[in-house]
Amino acid sequence: MPIRNDLGLLEPIYQALAHDSYDSGGADITPTAWIDSPRIVQLKKAHKDEIEESVSKLAFSALGTGFHHVMEKSTGDDDGVVKEERIFWDHPSGPRTSGAPDIRILKDDGTWQVADYKVTSVYNAMFPQKPAWVQQLNSYAYLLKKAKDIEVSELFVLAMLRDWRSSDVGRPNYPEAPIVQMPIPLWEWEDIESFVDGRIALHQQASYSAFIGEELPLCTAEEMWERPEKFAVMKSASHKRASRLLDSMEEAIEWASDPTNGMDSKHVIEHRPGKRVRCKDWCEVAPFCNQYKAYLEQNNDDF
Numbered sequence: 001m002p003i004r005n006d007l008g009l010l011e012p013i014y015q016a017l018a019h020d021s022y023d024s025g026g027a028d029i030t031p032t033a034w035i036d037s038p039r040i041v042q043l044k045k046a047h048k049d050e051i052e053e054s055v056s057k058l059a060f061s062a063l064g065t066g067f068h069h070v071m072e073k074s075t076g077d078d079d080g081v082v083k084e085e086r087i088f089w090d091h092p093s094g095p096r097t098s099g100a101p102d103i104r105i106l107k108d109d110g111t112w113q114v115a116d117y118k119v120t121s122v123y124n125a126m127f128p129q130k131p132a133w134v135q136q137l138n139s140y141a142y143l144l145k146k147a148k149d150i151e152v153s154e155l156f157v158l159a160m161l162r163d164w165r166s167s168d169v170g171r172p173n174y175p176e177a178p179i180v181q182m183p184i185p186l187w188e189w190e191d192i193e194s195f196v197d198g199r200i201a202l203h204q205q206a207s208y209s210a211f212i213g214e215e216l217p218l219c220t221a222e223e224m225w226e227r228p229e230k231f232a233v234m235k236s237a238s239h240k241r242a243s244r245l246l247d248s249m250e251e252a253i254e255w256a257s258d259p260t261n262g263m264d265s266k267h268v269i270e271h272r273p274g275k276r277v278r279c280k281d282w283c284e285v286a287p288f289c290n291q292y293k294a295y296l297e298q299n300n301d302d303f
Contacts, residue, residue, distance in 0.1 A: 038216070233256045235264075
């Protein structure tokens with residue numbers, strides 16, 4: 001994928017940021033891919049030579065790479081600690097799968113703890129049930145069980161918080177330090193197996209659709225990070241914060257007209273259009289996606 005030097009960085013610095021050392025080991029699919037949108041994965045394959053990324057969007061990736069490097073070189077290395085081991089398993093339906101947990105640690109009872117390193121925002125540490133993290137870690141448990149007959153009993157995310165501020169400590173749920181260890185729910189084995197097998201099947205179906213030229217499956221609202229439209233009731237036009245967010249104009253009018261809610265004649269109702277955040281700001285294949293193009297046409301918007 002071409003990386004555009006949109007910041008005019010010095011060449012060695014640009015090359016360092018643009019370098020991608022990721023290697024799936026020749027696997028057909030990995031947890032990172034199977035938890036993602038089948039449409040996006042197929043569009044990336046189809047347009048891999050046309051997708052252009054800008055180096056300005058790689059800064060946080062570089063932070064993540066640096067954090068992984070420090071942890072890989074600094075954590076203990078003994079019989080009870082395994083770091084960055086790539087695990088392979090041939091799924092019965094055909095694809096060769098692989099994944100590389102950042103670290104796993106042997107417990108006294110013979111089971112293993114698995115942890116993944118993340119550089120992320122404080123928001124994700126305050127509300128740690130991020131679905132993609134839960135899915136990824138449970139997918140590692142799946143691979144370890146299938147490929148090595150290893151029993152996983154605990155899952156964690158070790159998160160470095162890039163926007164942490166000491167002055168905010170004391171706010172509700174605010175982390176007390178810029179690095180936090182968050183337990184991740186470990187699903188029942190039947191649920192793990194059902195999830196992974198189901199996701200692999202979805203991606204196989206999408207791959208076949210791409211091969212025969214059929215329409216790809218549509219991205220879900222969750223996969224598009226969709227924010228639905230809202231109607232904000234404001235005390236006045238000068239207020240920046242809504243007193244209440246409602247799903248429709250009718251609900252907003254009804255709520256504002258209730259005298260117990262404290263609105264007077266100065267109140268206003270502001271329409272906040274919905275937004276597909278990933279499509280608009282983060283998806284590399286949005287320019288090639290007919291689902292997003294149709295959405296823009298419907299909403300009289302453009303790229």
